[in-house]
Amino acid sequence: MEDKIDVSVWRGTEQGEFRHYSVPRLASQTVLDVVTYIQRRLESSLAYRFACRVGMCGSCAMTVNGVARWTCRTHVEKVAPHGVLEIAPLSNLPVIRDLVCDMSSFFDKWARAEGHFHPTATRTDPIVRVQPDTPARRAADAGIECIGCAVCYASCDVVAWNADYLGPAALNRAWTLMNDERDSGGKVRLAAVSGDAGCHACHTHMSCTERCPKKIAPTAAIAGLKRATLAALLAGRL
Amino acid sequence: MSPRAQLQLWAAQRIGAAVLALCVTVHLATMIYAVRHGLSATAILDRTRDNWGWAGFYVLFVLAVSVHAPIGMRTICGEWLGLSGRAVDVVLAALGVALAAVGLRAVWAVFAS
Numbered sequence: 594m595e596d597k598i599d600v601s602v603w604r605g606t607e608q609g610e611f612r613h614y615s616v617p618r619l620a621s622q623t624v625l626d627v628v629t630y631i632q633r634r635l636e637s638s639l640a641y642r643f644a645c646r647v648g649m650c651g652s653c654a655m656t657v658n659g660v661a662r663w664t665c666r667t668h669v670e671k672v673a674p675h676g677v678l679e680i681a682p683l684s685n686l687p688v689i690r691d692l693v694c695d696m697s698s699f700f701d702k703w704a705r706a707e708g709h710f711h712p713t714a715t716r717t718d719p720i721v722r723v724q725p726d727t728p729a730r731r732a733a734d735a736g737i738e739c740i741g742c743a744v745c746y747a748s749c750d751v752v753a754w755n756a757d758y759l760g761p762a763a764l765n766r767a768w769t770l771m772n773d774e775r776d777s778g779g780k781v782r783l784a785a786v787s788g789d790a791g792c793h794a795c796h797t798h799m800s801c802t803e804r805c806p807k808k809i810a811p812t813a814a815i816a817g818l819k820r821a822t823l824a825a826l827l828a829g830r831l
Numbered sequence: 832m833s834p835r836a837q838l839q840l841w842a843a844q845r846i847g848a849a850v851l852a853l854c855v856t857v858h859l860a861t862m863i864y865a866v867r868h869g870l871s872a873t874a875i876l877d878r879t880r881d882n883w884g885w886a887g888f889y890v891l892f893v894l895a896v897s898v899h900a901p902i903g904m905r906t907i908c909g910e911w912l913g914l915s916g917r918a919v920d921v922v923l924a925a926l927g928v929a930l931a932a933v934g935l936r937a938v939w940a941v942f943a944s
Contacts (some may be wrong), residue, residue, distance in 0.1 A: 665871055831835060
């Protein structure tokens, strides 16, 4: 194992350059540790995001050696066995500065996909008992753990080609709600996720599924939405 | 174009793809049969002339291509060339009509020759 890591870090906004830093190599070192070392010891003006450091918040996602990852859960030895790291902001999102992206468009698309709960009851009604083993609940549970880190969104070719495309995370969220028996927004949600900017734009490349740190399969959720929208169209409900 | 119309195009292209999967398989098997048995053009035309079965099959093939190809081209134009909108849709609809016209003309030629 080399004593040092040769790290290239993106500096600037949409326009900028990679700058090189030499960082001491340590055991069990994460990529976030490397970025933090640079910011605290070498380049105090470096901008980056993190919060929990344990893979719960999803705020530290960056492009590491060309692949979108959570930096807090990525060991250097896994992605840079020869001691060379290139760290850039996430793709498909505007860069605010250095490693910080503007996530507005990502979350706006969750709203466009009707990614919020449409309740069927009020807070005064009894709590609904949801059976955990129904097919619908299993489908909802399969995607419910998404924490909105945008790794899937940054990995999606269709987002790169079609700026209006809702993207894997928003569509995965829509599919979890379609399978939530307490939700009443199915019809309006299917209309929201249909068409050139919706689930039908997905080419099933599966980059989102391959790279999701939570092992969620947005591709399967999108396939579910395709089936549901087609069924609704044939039934005259869309 | 409304999202509902876009969904209809998507459904039409997928149905077209399913039909093409069958048609291409049958077409390739027929070609392999013709080559392996050394059928001449005359022998092939003898089999297709006044044959409603082959004519119906290739009409279906041509119509599936005419639906499938322009819709796929529409996606490619939008994603790779940045071309979209009504003008592109009109041009691609014309492409579909042209594909259908030349394809059906070819079917007619081997049916009525």
